[in-house]
Amino acid sequence: MSMNAATNDPEIRSTLFNRMLDRYSPLVVILVALFAVVFVYGMVTAPNFLTVFNFKTIIRDAALVGIMGIGLTFVTLSGNFFLLSMKETAALSIIAFAIAMSNGYGFELAFLFTMCVAVIAGMLQGALIGLGGNPIVVTLGAAGLFFGIASWWSDNLVVSFRRPHGAEWLGSGSFLGLPNITIAFILIAITAEIVLRYTSFGRQVYLIGANRAAGRATGHENFSMAIKTCTIASVCSAFVAIAFSAQVSSAHVNYFSSEFGSSGDMTILVIATVMVAGNSIMGGYGSTLRTSLGAIFISTVDNMMVLHGFNSGPRVLAVGLMIVFSIIVFALVRRGSRVQE
């Protein structure tokens, strides 16, 4: 149907609205329904589920993974796939931070130092990807590099620093009854969404992600984009590492591999967070808001399983199932919304 004909047809106008409904409604319905099922099930079966304390726990648990997920979302949306080095970047950062702290440099300097390390790590990966390196290969290599440096640097030992220290407010402080890390999560989520929606950088992320060749043709090079987005992801990893270290007053390279949270591997969990809310794995479509909600959703399911006494095996399985399920649902929804003229 030609465009000119379309203008004169009142039916077409309503179609725009219908199409939006078509696109979003099944997605929203399914997610809300799933959330409701989990919620009601949790409420009925676990008496502790529906308490303010437990909700704070859920969001708090979602915070660390969520912040890293938001950082990674920039990379994914820009069409540069995933960084498989998220947890190793965090490992390198946590060691850098703890060593600086244990040497008595104070929170501010240690924070700055760690961020510098993270920026270098991010830019290095971004430059290699921007030059045409495959993101998977580059970041697998980088992962080995960062992990190696971190365990060499720390002699594979726990690096601890004595309380009281200047980072305690970030690790265990709270404001208006909310843990500071939760507040940081909320602030970062809002900032990221604003950046994506309202800045020209955010627009470039979407354009390059949607079609890299067309992005280049219209003056948006992926080289600088890859560097920028990888640096954002890396800095988010470092922030999470610092917050975690501040909480336990120590660091070890394996904190994000085995001891962290429920689902074992941090990188997989972060990727799950990005995927579960339907961000396009090819880039160009999605938002950090989705990632934030994805983190809370995973955290809710996980929390409920903890309350029911499941150990880590079934909980990892649940995360896996959520990813598979969401990929299928979103693929179907996307395909259904494609209307050809």
Added chain:
Amino acid sequence: MQPLLKLSSVKRSFGAIHALKGVDFEIMPGEVMGLVGENGAGKSTLVKIISGFDNGYSGEYRFNGESVNFSSPAKAELAGIAIAQQELSLIPTMSVAENIFLAGHNVPTIADKRRLVKMARPFLDEVGLDTINPAIGVDRLSVGEQHLVEVARLIAHDPQVLILDEPTAALGESDSIRILDMVSRLSKKGKSIIYVSHRLDEIFKITDRITVLRDGESQEPRTADTLDVNSLVELMLGRELDIMFPERRPKTDAEPLMRVEQLWPDGLLEPVDFEIYPGEILGLAGQLGSGSGEILAAIGGAQLTRSGKLSYSGRSFLPSTPKQAIRAGIAYCSEDRKLDGLFLGRPIKENLSSPSLGAISRLGWMSSAAEWKLATSIAEKFTIDASRLSAEAGVLSGGNQQKVALGKWLSIEPKIILVNEPTRGVDVGARAEIYQKLRDLADSGAAIVVASTDIQEITNLPDRIITFYRGLKIGELALQELSAATILKQITDPFNETNL
């Protein structure tokens, strides 16, 4: 005689969009039926229904006298309806013979390469590839030859109906001729062929009858010799098309806007020099492989060159990325809008503003109002429906996509606009609009450089032409020297190698 294939009052809607509002279509055994219409008239939808890609329609579909409803293309193919689509489905790293028997019908379970080669021979002969060795890789063939291999692959299944969906859209003159020869050869052997094309000259050359679709409705099929180009266009548009090509201007004595000096991109045998004047439409004429498109890409910063400089607005430089070219006010549109001309999954509005994010933002913050204003003004100039600016560019038809791909460059107010194949896969209506728009831009002082393999377009649109043949610049033709015969001679046989 009974029609081999007959569709009666077929309707198909997608949501509230009625793609087909009642289409009758038939084809006789051994007939070549042309299927024409503007972009979005419903040709693709109809072809998808016939070939089994889409069975969500209402209405009757009879094949060989029986009522059918194919739930997949494989089932349609088994019944004897094969389709060669615009996008090739060959595997480039495999040999011609292997590609022909890819689907595995009629092939013994264990077949060695030599046997496949022998089996492939007759099908290649049938499509006119008798000089091609079936053992060589498909990637060593020209695009036109690849299209012929694709058809050979379909013929191997011995279909009764063959659908060719714009087989010549991406081909140069000589490859197109091979396709047309093949069509007439196959129809003589009794195959029914549905030929979909925007190239009206081809339609008249090879079809027996023509079915016109307009706004999702079919017109009574006409025999080709009762129509001429004008009456066919009128049927397609539902109105008379006053002018296809806007009036041209002879060269003025203005100073050149840009001097291209010793530019030598890949695809050219030697460096070229030429001048671009403000207010003119310059045409680079040549067949596929002539190197004319590469010149545009090189000026636009999209392709690296061995040497060369552009003298332009008081400086001498050569952009090495499109970004640098854009900054200098040079806009370049490649021949493949889906590859690098459009962000199909993003809204039309974002496509239109994509080259000039800087102009609609301050300190990195985009102004939504400025973007709307920009997008609306471009939409108005290029007759893009302003109420659909928030829709994804991917839902548009080819002609409208091309308008968006071209129109987005207005946002940088370019001084030089380089367009490779401005109207590939674009219907007559949108085509005329694009020509007029290019002329308007030239009149406003910009310089337009168009590279095209479409002989009708390159003869009638530009004010001046430079011809290319196999990587060599052949000559320059001023307005009064422009004729299809001269141009054809220069781009196909400038050195009198063939005696015609």
